[in-house]
Amino acid sequence: MSRKYIAGIITILIGVSLIAPWIIMGSAAASERNVGSGDLVFQGESEISLEGNYTPEELINIEGYPLELPVSVAQPMGIYQSSDQEFRLAVVEAKVTDFELLNKYGEDNSGGVVRPGAVVEGVVEYNFGVSESIEVRVTTRRGLDVTQQLVTELDPENDQYKFIIDTSDIDPELSPFTVTVEGEDDLDFGEATQSTTLAIQNFQPSITSDDGSVVQGEHLTYAISGAAEGATVSIHIDPDILEEGFEGDVFRDVGDVESIGTSYNQLSTLYSDLEIDNGQAVGQISTDGIKPGTYEFQVFVESGETANGEPDATMAFEVEWDEPPPTEIPPTPIPEPESAGPTPVPDQSKPSGSDSAFSGGSSQNDDRTESTAPTEKPDSIDDIADNDSNNRDDIDPVDTDENNPSDEKEVETNEIESSNDEPKAVTEQHLNDSSTTAATTGEAGEEIADEPQLRRGFFTNGSDASITFIDSLSITTIGIALSLLSILVDLERGG
Amino acid sequence: MARGYPVIWSTIIAMPILGTGVWLYLRLPDELYHVPVAVFGSFVIVMGVYVQLITPQEPVLYDDEALITTRHPSHRVAAGMMASSIPFLIAAGFLLFRTLYPYIYPTGVFLVGLYYFTKGIKTYWSNTLTRFFVTDERVISNYRFLSLKRKEIPMSKIRGIEENKSVAETLVGLGNVRLASGGGGGSVRLVIRNIEESSTFADEIRNLVRQS
Numbered sequence: 164m165s166r167k168y169i170a171g172i173i174t175i176l177i178g179v180s181l182i183a184p185w186i187i188m189g190s191a192a193a194s195e196r197n198v199g200s201g202d203l204v205f206q207g208e209s210e211i212s213l214e215g216n217y218t219p220e221e222l223i224n225i226e227g228y229p230l231e232l233p234v235s236v237a238q239p240m241g242i243y244q245s246s247d248q249e250f251r252l253a254v255v256e257a258k259v260t261d262f263e264l265l266n267k268y269g270e271d272n273s274g275g276v277v278r279p280g281a282v283v284e285g286v287v288e289y290n291f292g293v294s295e296s297i298e299v300r301v302t303t304r305r306g307l308d309v310t311q312q313l314v315t316e317l318d319p320e321n322d323q324y325k326f327i328i329d330t331s332d333i334d335p336e337l338s339p340f341t342v343t344v345e346g347e348d349d350l351d352f353g354e355a356t357q358s359t360t361l362a363i364q365n366f367q368p369s370i371t372s373d374d375g376s377v378v379q380g381e382h383l384t385y386a387i388s389g390a391a392e393g394a395t396v397s398i399h400i401d402p403d404i405l406e407e408g409f410e411g412d413v414f415r416d417v418g419d420v421e422s423i424g425t426s427y428n429q430l431s432t433l434y435s436d437l438e439i440d441n442g443q444a445v446g447q448i449s450t451d452g453i454k455p456g457t458y459e460f461q462v463f464v465e466s467g468e469t470a471n472g473e474p475d476a477t478m479a480f481e482v483e484w485d486e487p488p489p490t491e492i493p494p495t496p497i498p499e500p501e502s503a504g505p506t507p508v509p510d511q512s513k514p515s516g517s518d519s520a521f522s523g524g525s526s527q528n529d530d531r532t533e534s535t536a537p538t539e540k541p542d543s544i545d546d547i548a549d550n551d552s553n554n555r556d557d558i559d560p561v562d563t564d565e566n567n568p569s570d571e572k573e574v575e576t577n578e579i580e581s582s583n584d585e586p587k588a589v590t591e592q593h594l595n596d597s598s599t600t601a602a603t604t605g606e607a608g609e610e611i612a613d614e615p616q617l618r619r620g621f622f623t624n625g626s627d628a629s630i631t632f633i634d635s636l637s638i639t640t641i642g643i644a645l646s647l648l649s650i651l652v653d654l655e656r657g658g
Numbered sequence: 659m660a661r662g663y664p665v666i667w668s669t670i671i672a673m674p675i676l677g678t679g680v681w682l683y684l685r686l687p688d689e690l691y692h693v694p695v696a697v698f699g700s701f702v703i704v705m706g707v708y709v710q711l712i713t714p715q716e717p718v719l720y721d722d723e724a725l726i727t728t729r730h731p732s733h734r735v736a737a738g739m740m741a742s743s744i745p746f747l748i749a750a751g752f753l754l755f756r757t758l759y760p761y762i763y764p765t766g767v768f769l770v771g772l773y774y775f776t777k778g779i780k781t782y783w784s785n786t787l788t789r790f791f792v793t794d795e796r797v798i799s800n801y802r803f804l805s806l807k808r809k810e811i812p813m814s815k816i817r818g819i820e821e822n823k824s825v826a827e828t829l830v831g832l833g834n835v836r837l838a839s840g841g842g843g844g845s846v847r848l849v850i851r852n853i854e855e856s857s858t859f860a861d862e863i864r865n866l867v868r869q870s
Contacts, residue, residue, distance in 0.1 A: 620760050620761070621760055621761045621762055621765075622760055622762055623760055635754075635761035635762070635764070635765045636689065636690055636691055636694075638765050638769070639691065639694055639695075639765060639768060639769075640690075640693075640694040642768070642769045642772050643694040643695070643697065643698045643772065644694070646698070646772055646773075646775075646776040647697075647698065647701055649776060649780070650705070650776060650779065650780045650783075653780055653784070654780065654783060654784055654787070654803040654804075655803050655804050655805065657784075657801050657803075657807050
């Protein structure tokens with residue numbers, strides 16, 4: 164009984180082995196593409212057959228060159244048609260027309276870097292979908308094929324092939340990977356194949372700026388890098404840095420900025436969302452309404468997700484005092500005295516005007532501008548200081564900055580005309596300290612100037628202008644001395 | 659006495675400089691800008707007095723020698739140079755006191771103005787101290803500041819007469835005449851610079867050379 168079963172099984176196996184080649188051949192024959200009139204065939208394509216009774220030799224191009232099957236790589240491109248013009252087909256070059264590796268933001272990461280665990284979608288567009296599909300091959304930097312570990316194929320669409328590269332289970336040390344797409348059968352040469360690279364790296368976002376310090380009113384440009392292409396990064400600033408009552412925008416809607424606004428998630432912050440483009444996102448802030456000081460940008464990759472957590476990157480920046488534009492102190496009208504005759508000398512213990520109010524900053528030494536109209540020019544800065552000490556009780560200090568002591572003083576006098584055309588001297592005290600303001604009051608406490616004073620330097624102005632008029636004086640003196648010397652020498656030499 | 663009134667002109671020229679020094683002293687008493695400016699103004703006055711007192715010596719003529727003409731360089735070039743310095747000096751003062759530009763700008767502009775002014779005033783004094791004498795036998799150049807410099811070329815030795823006028827000199831009607839006693843290193847050359855009617859002067863020399 165068992166012998167009969169064994170003999171039957173052997174007979175079946177023999178029968179299968181005999182018909183298997185025919186089954187396989189039949190399958191292969193079925194994979195041959197049957198090309199009809201109006202179809203495309205591709206250079207290098209082998210497994211095609213012609214519909215109808217036409218033979219390849221009957222199809223010739225305009226130069227009389229016949230079609231050969233299988234189509235060779237050197238087959239001239241063009242239209243091949245039968246002599247009766249009833250059957251025609253075109254020979255074209257197989258091409259991968261587009262190949263992108265898209266990250267989760269939909270941005271092309273071809274040749275780029277992704278973080279470990281990133282999922283990348285490959286999208287291939289090609290023109291030979293009617294002939295064969297796409298084969299994807301991923302190799303390590305040493306040529307090891309890791310396609311099976313990384314690639315998951317998706318359902319191909321018409322002339323578009325998609326696949327997924329999941330880097331979760333791959334050692335980043337093996338990167339960069341070379342991703343190659345090509346025709347899965349014959350069409351794996353020339354334009355029908357394309358490659359790109361993809362590296363896996365655990366990179367850290369960073370923010371940089373060319374100007375770590377700007378003058379109030381200028382724009383500060385920053386750049387954020389180290390985030391995935393197309394990623395949204397959010398940059399935050401504490402709103403407490405704004406001047407009182409400032410209602411403008413700090414973040415400017417320029418560069419790669421997508422949106423700006425104020426976030427009220429627990430702590431309110433000013434934010435700007437930017438998109439990484441070509442490896443970085445560039446934005447700008449306006450410092451018009453930012454109080455002078457040193458502050459910090461906080462960068463969060465992917466807006467909102469980590470807004471209350473630790474920032475991915477920070478950068479300090481400094482806003483300095485705005486330099487006042489070159490201005491002249493306007494002539495200050497002096498109230499005409501009721502009585503005729505010489506202008507009375509005002510009581511120097513008080514500013515002119517009953518309601519006179521001083522505004523403006525004071526330095527650590529509380530040096531302050533003399534705003535009254537004394538009839539005599541002070542002999543020295545000490546005179547002003549004396550007057551100032553007399554006036555101090557009537558002065559409301561504003562914006563005292565104890566970190567910026569004033570140490571240089573410059574006294575100027577301006578002749579001004581009073582209402583009865585009698586000149587009076589008004590002194591203005593320029594404190595060469597960028598953090599100090601000076602004020603001059605005119606009629607009845609009217610404030611006519613309240614500006615931060617400028618530290619005028621030799622090469623530049625500003626708080627870092629350490630070289631002052633002394634250098635100008637030195638050069639002037641040297642220039643004049645050389646002039647005198649050259650005059651004497653030239654005259655003695657005979658002109 | 660020197661030609662003209664250099665003491666008066668120098669004093670007139672120095673007045674704005676001294677005035678600027680006084681103004682600087684009143685406006686910026688704690689700074690020392692007024693010192694070099696005042697020194698420079700004083701120098702101009704002193705030099706004017708000195709140039710006024712320096713007398714270019716008349717050449718001693720031979721018994722049978724006749725003085726034909728006396729020439730001196732024009733002051734137009736010097737005046738032009740000094741005039742060209744005025745815009746720079748005004749601009750320097752404006753930049754220094756009416757703007758808040760860094761000091762290098764007013765200083766640089768001032769030095770440019772100072773350069774032109776120095777060249778102008780030096781040319782003025784130099785021309786004042788220079789005089790050319792033409793006799794029937796010689797051409798004499800006489801210059802004296804501290805030391806005396808006198809050159810002369812006998813008419814019979816003049817081998818070359820060269821005239822030239824630059825564009826600027828043509829516009830202001832001046833020219834230069836160069837006289838040379840011959841080639842080689844031993845020749846004497848006289849440059850009669852910035853004179854009016856230089857062509858007429860050159861013709862006079864040519865005639866005298868022919869007659870000699």
